Amino acid sequence: MPAIFTPKVITANALLEGDVVYLTQDDTWSRHLKDADVLTDEADAQIRLIDASARTSEVVGVYLADVSADAKGPKPTHFREAFRMRGPSNYPHGKQSEVF
Amino acid sequence: MYRYTDFDAAFVAERNAQFRAQVERRIDGSLTEDEFKPLRLMNGLYLQLHAYMLRVAIPYGTLSSAQMRQLAYIAERWDKGYGHFTTRQNIQFNWPQLRDVPDMLDALAEVQMHAIQTSGNTIRNVTADHFAGAAADEIADPRPVAELIRQWSTDHPEFQFLPRKFKIAVTGSPNDRAVTKAHDIGLRMVRNDAGEPGFEVIVGGGLGRTPMIGKVVRDFLPEADLLPYLEAVVSVWNLLGRRDNKYKSRIKITVHEHGIDDIRARVEERFALLRPAFIGVDQQLFAQIKPDFAPPAFKDRDTAPFDQAYSNDPVFRSWADTNLSAHRAPGHAIAQISLKAHGATPGDATADQMRVMADLAERYGYDELRISHEQNVVLPHVHKADLPAIHAALKAAGLATANIGKISDIIACPGMDYCALATARSIPIAQEIATRFDQLKLEHEVGDLKIKISGCINACGHHHVGHIGILGLDRAGVENYQITLGGDHTETAAIGQRTGPGFSADEIVPAIERIVDTYLSERDSADEAFIDTFRRVGMTPFKTALYGESDKKQKAA
């Protein structure tokens, strides 16, 4: 039996600013995880990843990140992704203020 | 201080112009990220978790007030108003934007600084004792040697594609403050029986995944043979080093796999070939460099203002007792400025604080500042009479924390708050430990105790050589902190031993408290430092305090 595909979002860092971005449903990049397109089909996710990775003049380091998704939208399942979403814990220099 | 020659200035200007063009080509799409990444890394530009990061070299940790002010300007103009001083005596800016980096590099070049060879498989920024040229226990100032090595290694054609990065540290004192035994090459300046200057050469030290204490490859290397000998070591490793496996590529593994005797024989053979090729140009260069590091003309003055403040002001006294070290010149002291205010991020300074430190160096400190690998700033030469005024200015800037060498003077790498390689956070752990022991008012009772924290196995936070080392790991998606005890970063270097299973982020501060309580009850007097108690009583009482009796019995059974 194939492993169950956990929901994912496509994420990267913006080329110019370096900050964390997520791929939305209409293939734009958003600074906010809540806007991200949640991918639940593995084949679809792989194709979207290939296409997104080709956009090298916009982003760097494109990959799929696990999320859990409910009616309120995607949430990171790993703490690394939670930190990427929020910003550093020592100063409010990231997106902390915008996320909550 | 060393000043750029016209050649140096032209070299840096050309590199900056090249990089500016490369950034433009990346932005307009003519360079891919795969093509651009090695170029940006060669210029110290990383991409971290939330942003780019620019790592700027501070050769052997020495800065002038003008350079410190320029760092403040860069922090304010292109970053978020602060900089992070690292365990490699460098500074990192955590929030630059790609387009601005060429301007930042030009601003650095204005004060003879750059970010070259702060990354990549090259010979990295040479580090040195942060008390160089000032310490009372010093045989000779190690910085001319460090500068000679820097000039020899920068852009050295043979050493741009080494198996891995290569780090050299130099100390001129028997008391090792440069962690020479944890570097690829450590140099200790010594004198032989005839009184001639030379080096004890240590190779194959390093922290990271496979920590190793360096081994002596040459007891006494005459001063004039330094560069050919270093070239021999690096080229032996350049040939033998494992390029197939990055976990085995550092010279510590080469030394471990081949044995120190085999390495020594190969180095000597290579050295014999290389030696004649060095026809004295290196020695001329060394002679030219030396006067740049001539000690300032120390003034002889009355220390009465110091003595008065010391007896009248308990806050000043506490700071003086903790943050000052013995200077070689009468009436002078070395003053350490702690970047470890309780609850603050270790190693961070705001632009305003940088300017205060620059002003103090200019006014009272012969225009010199140092960055220590312990992430503090040093005023290496100050007259004691000026210390009350210095202390007052530091206090007003939030820089007068009296905790050098104490439990809250914690080394912490950026960890998962910034670093893309991290497996857990380190900054909040450092903040919590410092805050907790400040609340308990135990800091001065506990005395000398070095806590060092790394956010992953790469060990930038030197956790292996902390009296208490903390390593942050990812255990099944949860931050977990492993503790080691008994590490030592000095001339009696030792790798700490693991206590046992790690602790969660919530449990780690109470665990450190139990370790400290155990030390306080086990020490034979207040004069016995943590590391000495640990060496005397061993791991057992600490294990019991951490994991309880049952665990001990199980292990014994």
Ligand code: SF4
């Ligand atoms: S030890 Fe790991 S987490 Fe810390 S700075 Fe180094 S690479 Fe990053």
